[in-house]
Amino acid sequence: MKTQLQQLIEQALQGLRQTGQLPATTLPSITLERTRDRAHGDFASTIALALAKLARRQPRELAQTIVAALPAVDWIDRVEIAGPGFINFFLAPPAYQQVVRDILRQGDAYGRNPLGAGNRVQVEFVSANPTGPLHVGHGRGAAFGATVANLLEALGFQVHREYYVNDAGRQMNILAASVWLRYLELCGETVAFPANGYKGGYVREIAAVLHGEHGAAYAVPAADLTAGLPPDEPQGGDKEIYIDALIERSRTLLGENRYRYVFELGLNTILDDIREDLREFGVIYDEWYSERSLSERGAVNKAIARLHEAGQIYEKDGALWFRSSAFGDEKDRVVQRENGQTTYFASDIAYHLEKFERGFDRVIDVWGADHHGYLPRVKAALQAMGVDPAKLDVLLVQFAILYRQGIRVPMSTRAGEFVTLRELRQEVGNDPARFFYVMRKSEQHLDFDLDLAKSQSRDNPVYYIQYAHARVCSVMGKLREKGWTWDEARGDANLSRLVEAQEEALLVALSRYPEVLEAAALQYEPHQLAQYLRELANAFHTYYNEHRVLVEDGVLRDARLNLSLAVRQIIRNGLSLLGVSAPEVM
């Protein structure tokens, strides 16, 4: 509807350019927007205001000229010029009636459009370290990333959903050591648990599996483990230095094969748990990309070599540095440590380089907002390697703060005191969780009211929207009870009977859906869709309270059924993109 109108204006401007009434230079894009006030029509354009200076004419007078040049079509009722030079379009009822037809005909496909033209987009999200279960902070990234991916897919992009698995590096070694220490406890050894170890209960569970399957085959005397190690934090030492020493000692005592086994057991157990957790949450990936595979394939060294060829690598203090400050970063960054190990950043450079080598036209990363300082160095690396950094969009997601009975639920990652995503899903359900996570702008802090999410009342926006859907289903059931049938064709032919104010409001709301979907997708803002669905549900509830759908007049009844079923279809389509179910009965 909007694009058709835009094309109409474009035609008018073309005509004016050919007759010399407008300069032939490139013109600004045609602004066209929904009016806030019905008195201003359905759509308003500020094109005359924008062109006035360029054309050296008065805005209002220019607006007159443009309006006169508009091709005549039957779906526009009239066009007015108002204020300083707004052009207001009043659409004719048939334009809105057509929306109902389109929705019922296209069904689940309605609202989709081919804008993306099959361009390949990668969306990487969550990517939490597999050192423990996902918590509620990851949940927001999951819901947000999955929805952005769905939205882009609806716009015709070819979307690849990916989880970057940090299966290499120090954190994973800490996990392996933690598991092993808990295992030793099960073997009857007494060892002080390291201050920097993973203390969550899930570590004990993994240790129990190891103990159950292999008995004492991985045991060593506690004295061998700690002999000669530097002091841990409680003893006045450095917990980082201590844990690193402990890891080294563990590898030595276990030998590489047995150490590897413990390491893999921890990694795989947790990764399986994360996979299952996300799957239950309705988040499905196309690929789980291993960080370890990057270095094993030599991709990390290749990336460093590439930066080296570009002349952006230098050596200092025994380490290799990337000259990121030459590309807008605050300072240069180490890619290879003094001890020869490459850094996490080096892996990330290689990973992002591969993303583009794999042929994606656009790459989207969803990060926790606390990583925002990391962005300049990643963009710097891409630029240095000759990749256009503008092809990478990083979306930052703020944390969600849980409230129960108005009181903030305390959470800290240390000491394992956090609420897991699984716990949240069990407490409030998947639908409210998915919806609440995306109902606010992602870069905004989210106050997640657990009691509200659980409440089955009008206060809960999820139920409010789902209720509108169930209501239409209920009407269809009632129709059968009364022994009537729905004649879609008859309703279709009599949509002009929909003349009530609430019906017109509903038609306008329905016609907005494709525009909302497009804006939400292109701006990566799922909350726009969530917001819209609430408005649509409200328009339906208002209508439903004021007028009966199942009236005696069969012609009017069918027209109203068509309208109601169109509403149901849009709610279903919209909720589906958000990963929320549309129940027929509640």
Place this chain on the structure above:
RNA sequence: GCGCCCGUAGCUCAGUUGGAUAGAGCGUUGGCCUCCGAAGCCAAAGGUCGUGAGUUCGAGUCUCGCCGGGCGCGCCA
């Protein structure tokens, strides 16, 4: 200290890439079920858009300063 994000109704937030008289929900107050589901609807009250300047036909929206809050500034990941 430097960088990024955020300040809109009592609370939580929208505000259509600079447009016309700034909007929802919750909460408060008052109405609506002999009638398709009251998990619903309607109405009222509630605002110096943190603040001071600037840009222009026009600023909640863009620029700068200030105030207040969050995050980040590792040879960690």
